Amino acid sequence: MTERAQLASQVPDSEKERLFNEVKADLRFGDYLYGCYECGICVAVCPSARFYDFSPRRIAQAVAREDVELVWEQMNGEVWECSQCFSCLLCPRGNNPGGIITIMREVAVKNGLHSAQQALEGYTRIIYKIMSTGTQVSPDMIRPEAFPDWGPTAKETADNLEVWRRAMPPDTMHTTSASWEVDDKTLTELYLIWHLSGVLDMIKALDESLHMILVDVMEEKLEEAGYPLS
Amino acid sequence: MAIPINLPVVQPGTQARKGNFARRPEDAPENLRERTLELGAKGEWVVHRVPEPCVEVPTRSNGIKRVPLQHTWHHKSCGQCGHIPGYSTSIFWLHRKLGLEYNDPRDQTSCTAWNYYASATSNQAAQAAVAMRNFAAAYETGYFPQIHCATSYGHYKEVRAEMVHHKELREQVRGILAKMGKPLVMPEEIVHYSEWVYAVRHEIAKRKVLDLSQITVTVHPACHYYKLVQEDAIYDPDVYGGQRTAVVTAVAQALGATVGDYSTWFDCCGFGFRHILVQRDFSRSFAVQRKIEAMRDEVNPDVTLTHDTGCVTTLDKSQFAAQAHQGVKAAIPVLSEAQFAALGMGAHPYRVCQLHWHAADYRPLLEKMGIDWRERWREFEDDVERLKANPGSFLTWEDADGEWAVPAAHPDHVKHGGR
Numbered sequence: 001m002t003e004r005a006q007l008a009s010q011v012p013d014s015e016k017e018r019l020f021n022e023v024k025a026d027l028r029f030g031d032y033l034y035g036c037y038e039c040g041i042c043v044a045v046c047p048s049a050r051f052y053d054f055s056p057r058r059i060a061q062a063v064a065r066e067d068v069e070l071v072w073e074q075m076n077g078e079v080w081e082c083s084q085c086f087s088c089l090l091c092p093r094g095n096n097p098g099g100i101i102t103i104m105r106e107v108a109v110k111n112g113l114h115s116a117q118q119a120l121e122g123y124t125r126i127i128y129k130i131m132s133t134g135t136q137v138s139p140d141m142i143r144p145e146a147f148p149d150w151g152p153t154a155k156e157t158a159d160n161l162e163v164w165r166r167a168m169p170p171d172t173m174h175t176t177s178a179s180w181e182v183d184d185k186t187l188t189e190l191y192l193i194w195h196l197s198g199v200l201d202m203i204k205a206l207d208e209s210l211h212m213i214l215v216d217v218m219e220e221k222l223e224e225a226g227y228p229l230s
Numbered sequence: 231m232a233i234p235i236n237l238p239v240v241q242p243g244t245q246a247r248k249g250n251f252a253r254r255p256e257d258a259p260e261n262l263r264e265r266t267l268e269l270g271a272k273g274e275w276v277v278h279r280v281p282e283p284c285v286e287v288p289t290r291s292n293g294i295k296r297v298p299l300q301h302t303w304h305h306k307s308c309g310q311c312g313h314i315p316g317y318s319t320s321i322f323w324l325h326r327k328l329g330l331e332y333n334d335p336r337d338q339t340s341c342t343a344w345n346y347y348a349s350a351t352s353n354q355a356a357q358a359a360v361a362m363r364n365f366a367a368a369y370e371t372g373y374f375p376q377i378h379c380a381t382s383y384g385h386y387k388e389v390r391a392e393m394v395h396h397k398e399l400r401e402q403v404r405g406i407l408a409k410m411g412k413p414l415v416m417p418e419e420i421v422h423y424s425e426w427v428y429a430v431r432h433e434i435a436k437r438k439v440l441d442l443s444q445i446t447v448t449v450h451p452a453c454h455y456y457k458l459v460q461e462d463a464i465y466d467p468d469v470y471g472g473q474r475t476a477v478v479t480a481v482a483q484a485l486g487a488t489v490g491d492y493s494t495w496f497d498c499c500g501f502g503f504r505h506i507l508v509q510r511d512f513s514r515s516f517a518v519q520r521k522i523e524a525m526r527d528e529v530n531p532d533v534t535l536t537h538d539t540g541c542v543t544t545l546d547k548s549q550f551a552a553q554a555h556q557g558v559k560a561a562i563p564v565l566s567e568a569q570f571a572a573l574g575m576g577a578h579p580y581r582v583c584q585l586h587w588h589a590a591d592y593r594p595l596l597e598k599m600g601i602d603w604r605e606r607w608r609e610f611e612d613d614v615e616r617l618k619a620n621p622g623s624f625l626t627w628e629d630a631d632g633e634w635a636v637p638a639a640h641p642d643h644v645k646h647g648g649r
Contacts, residue, residue, distance in 0.1 A: 027354060027396055047498050047516050083505065083512075084347035085453040085498035086384075089460070105350030120349050122508045127351050134339035136308035139315075149510060151550030153589045166617050167610070168319055168584060169627045172306070172334050179312035183336045189363055189410045190339050196406045197356035206351060227409065 004076060007114075008069070016072040019107055023063070023071070026103045032096040036060045042088035042097050054081040056088045056097035063100055075104045076115035112205035124210050127203070132217050134190050135179035139165060188225045191218040195229065252292050259291050259461045262387075265394045266416050274400060275414035278369045280421075285429035290475075291461040296419055297429040298376070300330035303368035307379035308340045309539035316584025317542060318378060320572040321423050323582045326627065327575060328433055333373040338364055343385035344540075348503035354392065358399060359406045361389040366412040376421050380538035383422040384458030390420060391459055422455060424477040424537035425464055427568055431484040438485060439576040440599050445487040447570070448531040448562075449478045450521065450545065452538035453498045478537050478567045485574050490529030494520050500548070501540035510548075517548035522562055533595050535567045542566055549590045563592035579603060580610035581630040 023029065042056040043049045049056070059079070062070040079101045088097040108116040120127075130136045144155040157164065165174050172180040194200050195218070204211040222229055253259075270277035280296040289295050302325075310317040325332045342360050346352045368375045377383045393400055393416065404414050427434070456463040456475040466476035469483070474495070482489050500516030502509070522545065525531055536542055546564035553561070565573075569583045579585045579601055585592050586607075596603040609632070617623055 027399060028392065031392075031395065045496065047500060047520070048502075048512075050520070051512050051515060080504070083498060083500070083502040085501070086457045087453060087496070087498060089457050102347070102350060106353055109350050110353075116350075119504075120351075123349055123504060126507055127345060127349060130308075130340060130342055130345040135312065136340050136342070136344045137312040139312050142313060147547070149514060149551035150547045151589050153587070157587060160614070163614050163617050164586070166623065167581070167613055167625045168315055169581070169625055169630045170319060170322055170334055171624075172336060173311050173315055173318065174624055179308040179310075179340070180306050180338075181336050182339060186337045186339060186367070190360065192410060193356055193359045193363065193406060196409065197353060197359055199352050199356045202351055202353065 004073065007076070008073060011072070013068070016068050019075065019111060020066070020068045020071050022107045022111075023075075023100075023103050026106075028099060028103060032099040032103070033060065033064060034094050036064050036095065037093050039092060041090050041092065042095075045087040045090055047083045047085060047087070048081045052078070052081040054078050056082070056101075059100060059104075060091075060095050060097045071104070075108050076113060079104045079108070080115075080119035106202075109206050110202050117206060120206065124207055127207075128210060128213065131190075131194060131199075131203075131214055133178040134182040134187050138175070138177050138179060140176045184221070185225075188221045188227070191222055192227055194218070195222065195227075261291075261293065261461075262390055262394060262459070263295075263419060263462070266390065266418060269394065270416070275416050276369065278365065278374060278415050278417045280418050281374050287425060287429055287464050288466050288472075289462045290456075290465040293462065295421075295425070295462050295464065297421055297425050298374050299426075299430065300325070300332065301373055302330075302332045302376040302421075302426070303338075303371055303373035304332055304334050305338060305341075305364060305368075305375050305377040305379075305382060306334070307382065307539045308344060309543055310378055314539070314542055314546070314584075314587050316569055316582065316587060317539070317566045320566065320568040320577065320583055321378060321427075323572050323577055323627075323630070324427070324430075324434065324568060324575070327437065328430060330430075332376070333371055335367065335371065335373075337367045337370075341379070341382035341385050343381050344503055346385070347381070348507065354399065355402050355406070357385065358389045358393060358403045361386050362393075362403050362407055362414055362416075363410070363412065365415045365417060366407060368417075369413075369415040374421070375417055376423055376426055378423050378539075380422060380424075380452035380455040381540065383420060384454030387420050387459035387462075390416060419462070422477075422537070424455065424481075424567065427481050427537075427571060428464055428477045431481045431571075434481070434571045434575060435484045435486070438574045440574050440601070442485050442487045442574055442599065444598060445533065445595075446490050446529065446531045447482045447487050448490050448492055448525040448529050448534045449482065449495070450499060450534055450536040450541050451475050451478065451495065452536060452541050454540075455537060478535050481567045481571060482535060485571060487570075490525075490531055492524050492528040494524040497521060499536075499541040499544040501544045503540075506540065506544055513544050514548040514551055517544045518552040521545060522549060522552070525562060531562060532598055533563045533565055533570065533592075535565055535570055537567055545590075547589045561591050563590050563595045564588065565592070573599060573601065578609070578630060578632070579606050581613065581625060581632075586610070 048054045082101045086098045142157045147154040281301045284296045284298045286294045469476035497520045500513040505512045
C-alpha cells in the first residue's frame with residue numbers, strides 16, 4: 001500500500017466530504033466548472049502534464065463527477081504540480097481547471113493538510129517576504145548558493161549588490177531587501193488586509209512558527225496606526 | 231536530440247491576410263469595461279477614467295481599448311525590480327524620452343499574485359482587497375494605473391470579473407477598505423505596460439538611432455497577458471492576421487527587426503510560480519526543451535523578446551545549467567521588448583537597460599546592433615567606482631543618458647501614435 005493510500009484509509013469519508021464541500025462552496029467554483037467534454041485539450045496544452053504524472057482533465061473530471069475520494073487524493077498531491085499558467089483556459093466547455101486547482105490548494109492550506117505543508121517546504125521564506133515587505137522577491141535573495149544554476153551572474157550580483165542597486169536611476173529601486181521601497185503606511189494597510197481577510201489564520205494552519213513571526217512583525221505596526229485587532 | 235515538430239508556422243515576411251471573423255452580436259463576450267461603468271453609475275464604486283490623451287487599440291473581441299499615454303501610475307513588478315531591474319528602468323526611460331509624465335509610487339504593494347499562484351496562502355477576498363487598495367492609492371494621486379507585470383495584469387482582470395459578478399465580494403472588500411478610509415475604485419481599463427509600448431511603437435520607431443534590420447527576434451507571448459480573462463488583450467488584424475496577440479511582435483516589426491515564428495509559441499515559459507523558486511528542475515527543463523531549443527532549431531534568433539517578469543526570468547536564467555548537458559544548444563539572449571526598444575533608441579545598455587543582471591550572453595546581440603558594449607561597460611564601471619567613493623550617492627537619470635541623450639518628444643507627437 002502506498003503512503004498516500006495508507007493515509008487515505010485513515011481519513012474518514014466524512015472528512016473528505018467536508019473538504020470537497022468546502023471547494024464547492026467557494027464563490028468562484030460556479031464560474032470555473034461546467035462539466036467536462038473529456039476532449040483532452042487542456043492536457044495537450046499543459047506544461048506540467050509533459051513533465052509530471054499530472055492531468056488537468058483528471059482534476060476537472062473528478063470534481064465534476066463529485067468523486068470525493070479522488071478529489072481528496074488530488075488535493076493531497078498532484079494539485080501542487082500545476083504551473084498556474086492557465087493554458088487550460090482553452091477548454092471548449094469553458095472550464096478553468098487551473099482555477100479549480102487554486103481553490104483546492106487553498107482548501108488544503110486552510111485545513112493544514114500535511115501534503116500542503118510538504119509541498120511548501122522551503123517556500124515559507126517567500127511567504128514571509130511577500131507578507132511582511134509587500135514584495136515577493138528581493139535583490140538580496142540572489143545568492144550563488146541559492147541560485148547555482150543561474151551561472152556566474154548570481155555571484156557577481158551578490159558581490160556587487162549594494163552598489164549596483166545605487167547604480168540605477170529610479171529612486172524607488174535603491175533597495176536590497178525589497179523589490180522597491182514601500183511606504184510604512186502602505187505596509188500597514190497590507191497587514192490590515194491579511195488580518196481582516198483570514199489569511200493569517202491560513203498561515204497558522206500551515207506553519208505555526210511562521211504565523212508567530214508574522215504576527216510579531218505586524219501587530220506593532222497595526223497598533224501604532226490605531227487599528228484595533230480584535 | 232529534439233523531435234522535429236512539423237507544425238505550420240508563419241514564415242518571416244509572410245503577409246497575413248485579413249479575414250473578417252467578427253462575432254455575431256448575440257455571441258459577443260461580456261464587456262467588463264461596460265459592466266464596470268454600469269456599476270459606477272449605480273454608485274457601487276468610483277470608476278477611475280482613462281486620462282486624455284489616449285490611444286484606442288483593437289482587442290481580441292473586436293472591441294476598442296483606451297490606453298492612456300501619460301499621467302500614469304506605475305504598478306511595478308516584484309521580479310522585474312528585484313532580479314531584472316533594467317526591465318522597469320527601460321519602461322521609465324521610454325516614458326521620459328517620449329516626454330510623457332508618470333508617477334513611480336511608494337504607496338504600492340505587489341499584487342501578491344505570484345505568491346497566490348505558487349502557494350495558495352491567500353484567498354479571494356484578500357487578493358481583491360490588495361488590488362483595490364492599490365487602485366484606490368492610484369486614484370488618490372490622480373494618476374492612472376499602468377501595470378508592469380503580466381501576472382498582476384491578468385490577476386487584476388480576474389479580480390475585476392469577480393468583483394463585477396459577486397456583490398457579496400464587493401461588500402466584503404468595501405468593508406476592508408473602509409477601515410483604512412479608502413473608497414472602492416475600479417479603473418475604466420486594466421492596462422499593461424506592453425499595451426502602452428504597442429500604442430507608442432511608431433513614436434519609438436521615429437526616434438530609433440540603430441539599424442535593427444539585421445536582427446531576427448522570436449517572441450514569447452506571456453500566458454497571463456492573453457490567456458487570463460482574454461477578451462481585452464490586444465489583437466491587431468495587421469499582426470498574425472489578428473489570430474495572436476499583437477503586443478511585442480508589432481513593436482519589433484515597427485523597429486524594423488524580423489520576427490521569426492516557431493511551433494511552440496503557445497507554450498508557457500515554465501515559470502510555474504512555485505517551481506521557479508523551489509523546484510527549478512521543471513522550469514529549466516521546460517524552458518530549454520520546449521522554448522529555447524525550438525526557437526534555436528526553427529529560427530536561430532539573435533534575441534527572444536517577451537513582456538512579463540516570469541518569462542524573462544525563466545527563459546534567461548534557465549539556459550546556463552542546460553549548457554552542462556552535452557548536445558544542448560542554448561544561449562539566446564532574453565530581453566523585454568521595452569529593453570529592446572530602449573536600446574534601439576540609444577539607451578545605455580548598463581545604466582538604463584541594466585543588462586549585467588541577465589544570465590544568457592547578450593553581448594553578441596549588442597555587437598550585431600552596433601553597440602560597443604566594452605566601452606559602455608567601462609563607463610558603467612567608472613560609475614560604480616564613483617558611487618563606491620561616495621556612499622549614499624546614486625546614478626541619476628542625467629547620468630544615465632550622458633552623451634547618449636536622445637531628444638525628448640512633445641506629447642502632441644504621440645497623440646495619434648496607435649494604429
